[in-house]
Amino acid sequence: MNLSNILTMIGGLALFLYGMHILGNALTKVSGSRMESLLAKMTDSPLKGVALGAGITAIIQSSSAATVMVVGCVNSGIMQLGQAVGIIMGANIGTTITSWFLSLSGIKSDNILLTLLKPETFSPLLSMIGVLFLLFSKSERKKEVGGILLGFSILMFGMDTMGNAMEPLKDMPGFTRLFLAFSNPVMGMIAGCVLTALMQSSSASIGILQALCMTGTIPYAAVLPIIMGQNIGTCITALLSSIGTNTHAKRAAFIHLYFNLIGTLLFMGSFYTLHAFIPFRFPAQTATPAGIAAIHSCFNILATIVLLPFSGKLVKLAIISVRERSTSKPLAHSNPLAALSYMDKRFLDNPSLALSQCHKAADAMMALANEAVSGALSLLFDYQTAKEDAVTELRNCVEKYEDAINDYMSQIGRCPLSANDWEELVYLQHCVCDIERIAGYSSNILESVRKMKKKDIHFSKEAKTELCTYCDIILALMKHAMGYLESHSQDDAEEAIQLAHEQDCMEKRMLKSHKRRLKKGKCSVSLGFILADLLSHCRKITEHSLHVTHALPPILPAQRRYPETLR
DSSP: OOHHHHHHHHHHHHHHHHHHHHHHHHHHHHHTTHHHHHHHTOOSOHHHHHHHHHHHHHHHTOHHHHHHHHHHHHHTTSSOHHHHHHHHHHHHHHTHHHHHHHGGGGOOOOOHHHHHTSHHHHHHHHHHHHHHHHHHOOOHHHHHHHHHHHHHHHHHHHHHHHHHHTGGGGGOHHHHHHHHHTTSHHHHHHHHHHHHHHHTOHHHHHHHHHHHHTTSOOBHHHHHHHHHHHHHHTHHHHHHHTTTSOHHHHHHHHHHHHHHHHHHHHHHHHHHHHHHHSOOSGGGSBOOHHHHHHHHHHHHHHHHHHHGGGHHHHHHHHHHHSOOOTTOOOOOTTOTTGGGGGOOGGGGGSHHHHHHHHHHHHHHHHHHHHHHHHHHHHTTTSOOHHHHHHHHHHHHHHHHHHHHHHHHHHHHHTSOOOHHHHHHHHHHHHHHHHHHHHHHHHHHHHHHHHHHHHHTOOOOHHHHHHHHHHHHHHHHHHHHHHHHHHHOOHHHHHHHHHHHHHHHHHHHHHHHHHHHHHHHTSSOHHHHHHHHHHHHHHHHHHHHHHHHTTSSOSSOOTTOSSOGGGO
16 A cells, blocks of 8 residues: 555545545534424333434434433533433434445445435536535525535545545555454454544444444454444443532543443343354455444344343442532522523533524513512512612613623524524524513612602502502513513514503603692602603613514614504
8 A cells, every 4th residue: 555545545535534524514503403302202211212312403404413412401401311311312312323324435336326316426527516406506405405505425435535535455464464453352442442532433433443344354253242342432422421410410521431332242242152163164264344324223223132221220320420519409490590500601512502592591581571570660660679689689680691692693693593583693693682681670660669669759559550550561561571482473573563552652641640640749759750761761671571572673763662553
């Protein structure tokens, strides 16, 4: 094997890995928010969890990414540890699809139908279609499809290039002896485990093994233990991802390790025990890419069938391995900052899912802002120091959400996103700004309350009744804004606009009533100034709430309360 072959092999490997990267990113963009809906359908049934895990991995073409996603879900409290087991098992099955695609490179036949399945036949055509879609299509969906076609073509071309470059190895006795040494189960497993751990991708390491097998000198006896080791080595990604997570997330990573480790030991033990008494013929035969794909699939399917009934035992084993630390505290639902854990950095490998998690955090932020405004308005009728402190604490929490969400969104913005996801990201950026300002006006309302307390002045019974109705309108409008943020329901947007009209009418009525009371001496000028401030703060709250519902543009209109359409 000369220098030219070595350089060609390196180039083919580079194209193979780059094509896999492009394909994974393109498939993730196309899947979009469907990933969130897939996770939402997850149930307590382990069998459905297996199907879900296989489906997700088939979409994103990476069991490592799927498992890291599961670790992130467990860490953020979205998923229970028991629910993660089935998905982890299914991810191992879903990743075998890649090896079947790669096995197409090993097709050798003059049959016209089989020739059409060869990468050198269809890759150029797919790559041309992909390039045309990327360069000339105005449709975002077609551009994403073009990325998939181009990524797949580069991957297959790199695979074929590696296979051709490695062909001279079949004439090298040293290469043959090296792989015969891997016929030793322990040596083969260690080699496969180390290769996959370094690459952090079982699909990539399986692809390299399939390319090596094209030399026609590697027997199944050497391939089998390497494949088993590759299944163990792929666990390194999840284990590394679990560093710095909570106890449950670490346990999820260990479940992935134990599933592959126990499955490998059972498979290897059973195979070599049977082989000792009933010798199989195929280990001495030359391995093919399709044969490697078949072994890879059979192992993961059989391991899932055997271990799925014992999923509870795997959870217990993980619990024993990762003990609950005394400093670890379960996520409390009463903790106002709990939703910050939704924005796990592990989700950034799937930007659409990360965006949906960011949206959930924004929903929680909006709920806190609403609660802060509600608490501040309630102090107008029943002042309590504890309530005032609670409103201040909620205001501070909203600020923490703003910083965390904006930071997370900036990271999402650097990831590949579909057109719809970009639109949603921009919408969320405006919403976070508006929500923070809504909470900010709760502090302004508190300041008005403090002025009333300091001057020891109070609204009359009639004024309180009107103010109570006015506050109810504000809170109802904010509730509909929160509903729109959560589900983009047009009904919520229309209700918010209608309530804005009611608020405007109620405000005019209150100002007239105040002037009447002022003339009769039933109200003071000081209360008039405070009332004017309160109404101004509430108008701003309404404006920002309407921005959330798209009823108003995200930039505050200057020198007016509402656009003409809302008057």
